[in-house]
Amino acid sequence: MLLRIARKEFTEMVRDGRLRWAGAAIGGLLVVALAAGVTAHRATRAERNAAQSQMQAWWYKQPPKNPHSAAHYGMWAFKPSPALTFVDRGVDPYTGTAAWLEAHRQNDFRFRPAMDATAAQRFGDWTAASVLQQLVPLLIIILAFGAFAGEREQGTLRQLASLGVPTRVLIGGKAIGVTAALSVVLVPAAVLGAGALLVGAEASASDVGRFALLSLLYISWFYLVLGVTLAVSLAMSTAKRALMVLLGVWALNGMVAPRVAASLGRAVHPTPSRVDFATTVDRGLAQGIDGHSPAGERAKRLEAELFAKYDVTSRAALPVNFDAVAMQAGEEHADEVFDHNFGALYDQFRSQVGVQQAVAFAAPLLSVRFLSTAIAGTDVESHRDFATATERYRRGIQVKMNGWLATNTKEGETFRVRADSAVWAQVQPFAYAAPELGSSLGFYRLSTVAFGVWLLAATVWLTTRSRLRVA
Amino acid sequence: MIDHLRREWLLLRADRNLWMLALLFCGLAAFAVVNGASWRRVQQQTLATLRSEEAGRLDSLDGVLQRLARGDTTGVTPFNDPRSPAVAGRSVATRWMLLPPLPLGALAVGQSDLHPYFVRVSTADRQTAVVNEEIENPVVLLAGRLDLAFVILVLFPLFILALTYDVLSAERERGTMALIASQPVNAQRVILTKLAVRAGAVVVLALLVSVGAAAATGASLLSAAQGARLAWWCAIVLAYGLFWFVVALAVNARGASSASNAVTLLGVWFALVIVVPSLVSNGIAAAYPVPPRLALVTAMRDVQNDVAASAPRRADALSEFLAEHPRYQGATKADTSDPQVAAIASANLLEARLRPMFTSFDAQLRARQDAAARLRFLSPVLVAHGALLDAAGTSGRRWRQFEDAWIAFHDAWRTFINDKVFAGTTLTRSDLAAAPVPAFNDEPLRSLSSSLALSALALLVPSLLLALWSVRTLRVTRARAG
Numbered sequence: 001m002l003l004r005i006a007r008k009e010f011t012e013m014v015r016d017g018r019l020r021w022a023g024a025a026i027g028g029l030l031v032v033a034l035a036a037g038v039t040a041h042r043a044t045r046a047e048r049n050a051a052q053s054q055m056q057a058w059w060y061k062q063p064p065k066n067p068h069s070a071a072h073y074g075m076w077a078f079k080p081s082p083a084l085t086f087v088d089r090g091v092d093p094y095t096g097t098a099a100w101l102e103a104h105r106q107n108d109f110r111f112r113p114a115m116d117a118t119a120a121q122r123f124g125d126w127t128a129a130s131v132l133q134q135l136v137p138l139l140i141i142i143l144a145f146g147a148f149a150g151e152r153e154q155g156t157l158r159q160l161a162s163l164g165v166p167t168r169v170l171i172g173g174k175a176i177g178v179t180a181a182l183s184v185v186l187v188p189a190a191v192l193g194a195g196a197l198l199v200g201a202e203a204s205a206s207d208v209g210r211f212a213l214l215s216l217l218y219i220s221w222f223y224l225v226l227g228v229t230l231a232v233s234l235a236m237s238t239a240k241r242a243l244m245v246l247l248g249v250w251a252l253n254g255m256v257a258p259r260v261a262a263s264l265g266r267a268v269h270p271t272p273s274r275v276d277f278a279t280t281v282d283r284g285l286a287q288g289i290d291g292h293s294p295a296g297e298r299a300k301r302l303e304a305e306l307f308a309k310y311d312v313t314s315r316a317a318l319p320v321n322f323d324a325v326a327m328q329a330g331e332e333h334a335d336e337v338f339d340h341n342f343g344a345l346y347d348q349f350r351s352q353v354g355v356q357q358a359v360a361f362a363a364p365l366l367s368v369r370f371l372s373t374a375i376a377g378t379d380v381e382s383h384r385d386f387a388t389a390t391e392r393y394r395r396g397i398q399v400k401m402n403g404w405l406a407t408n409t410k411e412g413e414t415f416r417v418r419a420d421s422a423v424w425a426q427v428q429p430f431a432y433a434a435p436e437l438g439s440s441l442g443f444y445r446l447s448t449v450a451f452g453v454w455l456l457a458a459t460v461w462l463t464t465r466s467r468l469r470v471a
Numbered sequence: 472m473i474d475h476l477r478r479e480w481l482l483l484r485a486d487r488n489l490w491m492l493a494l495l496f497c498g499l500a501a502f503a504v505v506n507g508a509s510w511r512r513v514q515q516q517t518l519a520t521l522r523s524e525e526a527g528r529l530d531s532l533d534g535v536l537q538r539l540a541r542g543d544t545t546g547v548t549p550f551n552d553p554r555s556p557a558v559a560g561r562s563v564a565t566r567w568m569l570l571p572p573l574p575l576g577a578l579a580v581g582q583s584d585l586h587p588y589f590v591r592v593s594t595a596d597r598q599t600a601v602v603n604e605e606i607e608n609p610v611v612l613l614a615g616r617l618d619l620a621f622v623i624l625v626l627f628p629l630f631i632l633a634l635t636y637d638v639l640s641a642e643r644e645r646g647t648m649a650l651i652a653s654q655p656v657n658a659q660r661v662i663l664t665k666l667a668v669r670a671g672a673v674v675v676l677a678l679l680v681s682v683g684a685a686a687a688t689g690a691s692l693l694s695a696a697q698g699a700r701l702a703w704w705c706a707i708v709l710a711y712g713l714f715w716f717v718v719a720l721a722v723n724a725r726g727a728s729s730a731s732n733a734v735t736l737l738g739v740w741f742a743l744v745i746v747v748p749s750l751v752s753n754g755i756a757a758a759y760p761v762p763p764r765l766a767l768v769t770a771m772r773d774v775q776n777d778v779a780a781s782a783p784r785r786a787d788a789l790s791e792f793l794a795e796h797p798r799y800q801g802a803t804k805a806d807t808s809d810p811q812v813a814a815i816a817s818a819n820l821l822e823a824r825l826r827p828m829f830t831s832f833d834a835q836l837r838a839r840q841d842a843a844a845r846l847r848f849l850s851p852v853l854v855a856h857g858a859l860l861d862a863a864g865t866s867g868r869r870w871r872q873f874e875d876a877w878i879a880f881h882d883a884w885r886t887f888i889n890d891k892v893f894a895g896t897t898l899t900r901s902d903l904a905a906a907p908v909p910a911f912n913d914e915p916l917r918s919l920s921s922s923l924a925l926s927a928l929a930l931l932v933p934s935l936l937l938a939l940w941s942v943r944t945l946r947v948t949r950a951r952a953g
């Protein structure tokens with residue numbers, strides 16, 4: 001009986017224009033989005049790799065100069081493009097792509113790709129992920145809104161009920177029928193996506209695992225949407241009423257909730273303005289984080305420490321160049337200030353995301369969004385991890401350069417000495433490994449719970465329903 | 472006719488759905504306006520901070536100059552001596568170029584959260600100046616701001632569709648169509664009245680929200696320029712609302728069932744709000760490739776390396792610069808051994824080498840923006856989007872005018888400083904008083920209006936054509952429907 005109902009639903013949908021038109025439009029968009037995603041990812045990765053190795057080569061090819069000049073010359077770090085960007089590029093268009101790693105200063109990532117895009121992007125830039133998150137649910141709604149409400153309106157639901165078919169079997173059959181119709185559109189797209197991953201994106205084994213998890217996430221999402229659609233169709237007296245309610249829910253969930261949640265997050269945990277942030281950092285650099293240790297005092301303390309350590313009473317007697325040691329101490333003081341301020345900024349972002357995740361209990365699409373970007377490695381936490389790694393690398397350069405100056409120069413001649421490529425070679429090439437999937441997902445426990453609750457509720461509802469209102 | 476409208480309004484007033492929708496619309500709109508206003512406030516606070524920083528700095532600079540004139544040199548080193556034009560031009564006397572948000576900016580955040588709205592102009596190269604993108608959580612940028620423009624562009628049509636998808640079909644489905652047809656009134660007129668009342672109610676609501684929001688932000692709307700911008704905003708909202716009502720009319724005129732109408736209208740919304748912008752965005756990105764910024768960064772560094780290699784010492788950079796700039800050659804009285812002078816020569820050299828690169832990058836970027844502006848006519852949503860942002864002053868258009876203005880000021884500033892540096896003179900208070908001053912003037916109302924008028928036409932003409940077709944079709948459908 002189950003399969004008979006499913007077959008009837010499927011046949012009806014295939015014969016109806018809805019599947020053909022909506023399916024073609026959404027399937028087409030999905031293919032376009034996947035193709036555009038793979039092309040963009042490949043181009044970005046090639047550019048990024050070329051630029052990074054060029055920068056690296058220039059570092060090692062510096063002519064003889066003072067190591068502190070080399071530290072000022074510094075290096076640029078470019079943000080990598082993870083393989084699954086082609087499905088979900090997440091926040092990547094809205095984070096900077098390049099940071100200058102120079103002496104004395106932690107610079108922000110600059111050049112948000114979205115800045116160079118057209119205004120149409122702000123509501124017309126569909127990636128495979130956004131098609132799966134928002135448009136496939138629309139397709140499901142269009143296919144299934146009338147599953148019960150339509151039959152009720154036509155009076156065929158009463159006949160069906162009189163046949164003695166259990167409600168659960170009826171729901172199951174309709175669900176399978178819609179799923180089969182949906183598969184006509186989605187299975188080829190999934191195959192294309194997998195092909196793109198293996199051929200186009202040069203995926204590693206872990207990427208394949210991530211892709212599998214991503215597929216599971218989206219299948220669960222469609223399952224949830226189907227459950228809600230059938231529930232509404234069962235509850236509404238007419239097909240048009242069911243459709244209106246579903247469209248309202250769809251628009252609120254997909255179009256309104258993400259924006260409202262983002263605004264709420266910002267309202268509860270405000271983002272500092274650029275000018276305020278820069279002022280706080282500058283004040284910290286001048287006065288220390290606590291506001292009570294100006295540079296002069298810090299230098300005196302350092303001097304006393306060094307004198308005690310080497311048991312001497314004058315700077316000239318020190319086995320190291322005091323100026324260079326002081327410069328490194330200055331770097332370390334600045335590092336504390338940067339850690340404090342950038343740390344607070346990213347923590348603020350994390351709190352904002354926390355508020356958004358809480359909203360996911362009301363609007364489950366949000367949880368899917370967060371989990372999807374986390375799996376793809378394109379969430380804000382992944383960006384933070386990369387930014388932290390580049391900053392660590394920047395500090396490593398300072399340690400090497402100032403360290404060489406401390407042991408190879410004397411006080412007063414710090415900036416008059418030149419070093420050569422042997423010193424540049426002390427700096428290892430920049431290498432970065434993205435965080436493990438597990439640690440990425442750790443930031444989104446709340447989303448996982450919210451999504452889990454919704455899935456559980458849908459499942460319980462679908463499997464325990466026993467009464468059927470026929471009119 | 473007036474009687475019809477009144478009766479229809481009474482009917483509509485009794486409809487609970489309408490009130491719920493209106494409430495939801497107003498709630499979202501209010502939230503959106505609060506949101507937009509808070510973003511505008513952040514910008515204003517930032518600009519106020521920068522203005523007071525600049526005023527304080529120039530004030531203390533003036534004090535130092537007066538002090539120096541009296542012969543008091545305490546605390547003055549070659550690195551902060553404001554009499555040195557190189558020092559003044561690079562740090563102590565630099566100016567902020569500011570793009571103040573307009574009153575209507577609170578109604579449409581637009582692209583203003585992506586573009587820098589303040590630039591510190593000094594003698595350093597152009598790229599160094601644009602490091603002031605506002606800090607924002609990328610998650611928030613990705614979600615997009617909930618501003619009034621979004622509510623009007625995306626949600627407003629959905630409200631209209633929800634109210635109008637069944638004005639004709641519901642009568643038929645309830646069996647009241649025949650009743651209407653039997654009355655001594657024109658049935659076609661009844662349908663049009665129904666639509667007109669709904670259109671009127673919703674559009675009036677949107678206009679009230681817009682004007683109320685503008686007034687609530689405390690805007691000085693009485694000035695001609697701001698008043699005209701608000702008028703254009705309202706005109707675009709009106710034309711956009713009209714377009715969606717005509718679409719509803721056309722779909723109703725086909726005479727299909729309510730559910731089928733709803734799906735068709737949704738399809739139209741989907742195509743115009745989602746599919747067309749997506750194709751335009753992706754198509755333009757493919758057809759007008761812009762070199763990636765990474766390439767720009769690499770090329771910049773290449774030039775830096777080049778300048779450094781050809782002029783390892785700053786004195787060499789100076790002679791190279793003078794060789795390339797006959798304007799200053801021979802006439803120069805600058806002290807070539809002064810590291811500050813050599814540094815500015817080096818910066819000049821860098822700017823000159825980088826300029827062709829930036830110019831070509833900007834040209835490519837603008838070609839892309841221009842193509843987007845032409846292709847907006849493919850969807851009324853894109854037309855209205857561009858027009859609303861232009862009216863609110865948060866579009867790429869106004870930002871590019873700002874960019875032109877600050878680049879022009881950057882050139883003027885560099886010329887001013889270079890002339891002093893290479894004339895070998897020191898700066899005095901009167902020199903600084905005569906220095907170029909940053910100024911951004913919004914484009915004249917006339918040119919903005921002509922661009923907005925074109926957008927309004929682009930909304931009205933298809934509406935009109937579709938309306939004519941619908942009224943003809945409606946007649947045929949009615950003949951069948953009775």
